[in-house]
Amino acid sequence: MRQVNLPATYNDEHLIRESAKGNRVFQKMLYDRFASKMFGVCLRYAPDYQIAEDILQEGFVKAFKNLDRFRFEGSFEGWLRKIMVNTAIEMHRRKNLLYPIVDVENTEVEFVDESVISKLAVDDLMNMIAALSPGYKTVFSLYAIEGFSHKEIAEQLNISEGTSKSQLARARYILMEMVEQRTGLKRKASGQ
Numbered sequence: 256m257r258q259v260n261l262p263a264t265y266n267d268e269h270l271i272r273e274s275a276k277g278n279r280v281f282q283k284m285l286y287d288r289f290a291s292k293m294f295g296v297c298l299r300y301a302p303d304y305q306i307a308e309d310i311l312q313e314g315f316v317k318a319f320k321n322l323d324r325f326r327f328e329g330s331f332e333g334w335l336r337k338i339m340v341n342t343a344i345e346m347h348r349r350k351n352l353l354y355p356i357v358d359v360e361n362t363e364v365e366f367v368d369e370s371v372i373s374k375l376a377v378d379d380l381m382n383m384i385a386a387l388s389p390g391y392k393t394v395f396s397l398y399a400i401e402g403f404s405h406k407e408i409a410e411q412l413n414i415s416e417g418t419s420k421s422q423l424a425r426a427r428y429i430l431m432e433m434v435e436q437r438t439g440l441k442r443k444a445s446g447q
Contacts, residue, residue: 267331275322282319289332290315293339299381299396300343302389314342340401344411347393383433391426398423 265273265284273281294311301307318338325334384392393412397403398419403411408419 268327271322271325271327271331274319275325286315289335292332293335296336296339297343298385299400300340300347300389300393302392306346310339310343310346313346314339317342340397341411343393344397347389348413379437383430383437386433387426387429391422391429394419394422395426395430 265281267285267288270281270285270288274285290311293314294307297307297310297314298304301310314335318335321338325331384395387395394408397408397411398405405416405419405423408414409416412419414422
């Protein structure tokens with residue numbers, strides 16, 4: 256294989272178009288440009304780094320196979336992010352990482368003072384989310400970070416809306432306990 260001297264930077268459109276033609280050099284450049292951000296997305300849905308890496312690799316394989324479907328009508332990063340989230344969801348389905356929980360209507364949830372959260376760094380919060388069990392972390396991330404509705408989560412994960420709601424409620428409760436432990440501040444009951 257002959258060496259090709261490439262300019263240091265290409266715009267995304269050029270990288271995408273050349274990658275869609277199967278050019279491995281450009282695919283590597285495109286991967287290098289987006290891998291670190293997409294790995295952060297994958298980490299939100301994986302129980303550990305190794306599985307996050309698996310999601311990342313599988314997601315990029317899907318992206319490269321479908322680059323010809325990208326129409327340059329929105330951001331490539333958003334398109335790629337959606338592929339990574341869907342890949343993570345598919346992996347959760349295959350591994351059945353969601354656990355049934357009591358219905359949300361039967362759960363009492365306590366609330367935390369919003370000023371407590373402002374005392375924590377973003378990294379602290381992300382580490383707390385990462386510590387959740389895979390089912391809680393997945394539903395919490397899809398709902399709170401990606402903006403999916405409970406109906407969309409239920410359809411994506413093949414669970415009921417009630418299960419999605421209860422997973423979210425339980426994840427929030429666990430996160431509140433973590434915040435309380437980290438900050439030393441107590442939760443306020445919903446009736447106070």
